[in-house]
Amino acid sequence: MSGESATRITPGNAYRPEDVAAQVAEGVEVSEDVAEYALRLGDDALILAQRLGWWISRAPELEEDVALANIALDLIGHARSFLTYAGAAWGKSEDDLAYWRGENEFRSSYLVEQPNGDFGKTIARQLVFSAFQHELYSRLVDSADATLAAIAAKALKEVDYHRDHATQWTLRLGDGTEESKRRMAAGLVSVWPYVDQLFQDDDLVGRLEGVAVRPSELRAPFDAYLAGVFAEAGLELPDIPPAMTDKSRHKHSEHLGYLLAEMQVLAREHPGATW
Amino acid sequence: MATGDQTAMAKPVETVETPAAEGHDKQAWPLWEVFVRSSRGLSHVHAGSLHAPDSEMAVRNARDLYTRRNEGVSLWVVPASAIVASDPDAKGEFFESPKGKDYRHATYYTKSEGVKHL
Amino acid sequence: MATQTQATLQAVPSAEDEAGQAYFDKIIAEDSRIEPADWMPEKYRKTLVRQMSQHAHSEIIGMQPEANWITRAPSLKRKAILMAKVQDEAGHGLYLYSATETLGTPRDVLNQQLLDGKAKYSSIFNYPANSWADMGAIGWLVDGAAIANQVPLCRASYGPYGRAMVRICKEESFHQRQGFEILLELSNGTPAQKQMAQDAVNRFYAPALMMFGPTDTDSPNSQQSMAWNIKRFSNDELRSRFVGMIQEQVKVLGLTLPDDKIRYNDETGMWEHGELNWDEFHEVLAGRGPCNAQRMERRREAHENGAWVREAAAAYANKKAQKAQVA
Numbered sequence: 001m002s003g004e005s006a007t008r009i010t011p012g013n014a015y016r017p018e019d020v021a022a023q024v025a026e027g028v029e030v031s032e033d034v035a036e037y038a039l040r041l042g043d044d045a046l047i048l049a050q051r052l053g054w055w056i057s058r059a060p061e062l063e064e065d066v067a068l069a070n071i072a073l074d075l076i077g078h079a080r081s082f083l084t085y086a087g088a089a090w091g092k093s094e095d096d097l098a099y100w101r102g103e104n105e106f107r108s109s110y111l112v113e114q115p116n117g118d119f120g121k122t123i124a125r126q127l128v129f130s131a132f133q134h135e136l137y138s139r140l141v142d143s144a145d146a147t148l149a150a151i152a153a154k155a156l157k158e159v160d161y162h163r164d165h166a167t168q169w170t171l172r173l174g175d176g177t178e179e180s181k182r183r184m185a186a187g188l189v190s191v192w193p194y195v196d197q198l199f200q201d202d203d204l205v206g207r208l209e210g211v212a213v214r215p216s217e218l219r220a221p222f223d224a225y226l227a228g229v230f231a232e233a234g235l236e237l238p239d240i241p242p243a244m245t246d247k248s249r250h251k252h253s254e255h256l257g258y259l260l261a262e263m264q265v266l267a268r269e270h271p272g273a274t275w
Numbered sequence: 276m277a278t279g280d281q282t283a284m285a286k287p288v289e290t291v292e293t294p295a296a297e298g299h300d301k302q303a304w305p306l307w308e309v310f311v312r313s314s315r316g317l318s319h320v321h322a323g324s325l326h327a328p329d330s331e332m333a334v335r336n337a338r339d340l341y342t343r344r345n346e347g348v349s350l351w352v353v354p355a356s357a358i359v360a361s362d363p364d365a366k367g368e369f370f371e372s373p374k375g376k377d378y379r380h381a382t383y384y385t386k387s388e389g390v391k392h393l
Numbered sequence: 394m395a396t397q398t399q400a401t402l403q404a405v406p407s408a409e410d411e412a413g414q415a416y417f418d419k420i421i422a423e424d425s426r427i428e429p430a431d432w433m434p435e436k437y438r439k440t441l442v443r444q445m446s447q448h449a450h451s452e453i454i455g456m457q458p459e460a461n462w463i464t465r466a467p468s469l470k471r472k473a474i475l476m477a478k479v480q481d482e483a484g485h486g487l488y489l490y491s492a493t494e495t496l497g498t499p500r501d502v503l504n505q506q507l508l509d510g511k512a513k514y515s516s517i518f519n520y521p522a523n524s525w526a527d528m529g530a531i532g533w534l535v536d537g538a539a540i541a542n543q544v545p546l547c548r549a550s551y552g553p554y555g556r557a558m559v560r561i562c563k564e565e566s567f568h569q570r571q572g573f574e575i576l577l578e579l580s581n582g583t584p585a586q587k588q589m590a591q592d593a594v595n596r597f598y599a600p601a602l603m604m605f606g607p608t609d610t611d612s613p614n615s616q617q618s619m620a621w622n623i624k625r626f627s628n629d630e631l632r633s634r635f636v637g638m639i640q641e642q643v644k645v646l647g648l649t650l651p652d653d654k655i656r657y658n659d660e661t662g663m664w665e666h667g668e669l670n671w672d673e674f675h676e677v678l679a680g681r682g683p684c685n686a687q688r689m690e691r692r693r694e695a696h697e698n699g700a701w702v703r704e705a706a707a708a709y710a711n712k713k714a715q716k717a718q719v720a
Binding site for chain 2: 430477480481484487488491494499500501557560564703704706707709710713714
């Protein structure tokens, strides 16, 4: 078995981070705006992967360790592709961006920064985010930017499974035992204030007409999907107002700092090193 | 990697009732056997087993566990308890009949050797 | 197992047992495979359950020292590889639990034995993984030793065990390589990185050699396991072969092994190495290693925190099944 196929990132003919890197190496032109947009996509995937990675060896059952790891691996793949592409605008690599940006240079959303909590909260966050991401990538495949479209096409197939996974668990926790229902509902309450930020348009999206997906357009199909899941699971739609966040994603939750401290500590102890 | 082995499990399972089964969790998820079709045109082949609360999760867990490296294009999951095996005690006897009936194999017919397109 | 225990209490073996033993002996003599439904001696079954479940537990506990570094992996590529590797370990644990279940002990019972401290796992995982280089040393030395141990097990006389090992060995070849490459990268990196790599090799060398188990003179169960074609080579044979391989590989890494007694003995055809500290081995095995308590606590926590989730899924499945019956 060759070491390459065994890394499992993606055998087959899918569009991989390595393909984006090769394209960037050939000198593809990426505007600052497109790069900024790609950062948002990449950072959301990266921060969520970082959160999910914690579960591996701690999941409720071994089969679930494997499932959550698969999802985290998919997300790291998406993050690497988007960050590599974004980096082309500034001559930076995926690792330059992941490990050497400060907190205020990240463009992740409050939602993915939320701590794991219990399995109920993690599933609540997964459900919301994968349903959002599914709507987003379904449209990004038609982007005028061929690279973003190609990354989205690969990612969409994977996110389809992430959304299904979260849905299946929401049904089981929502309609399982009294305790699971209570915990699932609590998880949804806990992440709900940060849902709204995902769907806010800003100037950047306005300038990238035809390239970026307008988040506000995703809200209705997102709501419809969740309504279906909640109805089947016997869960109430949380009635909670959105928190003040930042539509341009320059501001972050308090949680991000801790997450980055852990993620970046080793790389920053060895400036200039390769791994 | 258990088994159509669990197939044959009827027997060992019965032997577990006491002390080993003590502390056996009644809420434990049941066992499923997993069969993977590695590519179109091939049969589903037994790959192993796993635990899952129900068939929907079983097929998803099977996807996560047994096709991590592109091993399959289709999956079957079957409750291990639904598999009926040939009587394990019969051993050889059950499969005795076909032995000695060499005339069922093409290699039995030696006189036509060398004749083309036969 | 209960009936088997009762069987041993009977002074005279039944005719059925005698026929079973004869059939079993014939299969072993032919070097063929025993399958789950076959009659087998009680001790054979017990030995297998003990060895296979220990092996499964080792995969599961072995996830921890590496999982600790997933959040701190120094590049995104390394993070993905490490995640895939730790995930594989969960998968390997699952393959092995499945194979063990064919012997009649359900997984949750095996798991309880682990949580109750009644079952053992490889003592190597009770050493801490303090640096990133340990991800390299674990892959190269620990997985390397595991593979050396496991390749012969692909031919173990118990069918499900052999089949599980075939799958595991195939997947593990990437584990060892990625570990080797981590060390190679560090060794060719900055002085601090190289120091980190050497330090990890120094710490994992002896514990990795001890993974092959006590010396042959001190390994009471080995003889019987070899007679049953479960084990194919003795502990010392496998250890010697492994020393021969790594003393060559370490040169490519540009690092050294912390053992100046390594030499090839022309007469015996064996690789020799320095004295191992077996007192330490037994201490760790007895639960007094640096991380025994921590590893068990983490496993117990995951199990207990997951209880409500497992119950919910079981309850949901019951509800669905009842609805389906009514309909």
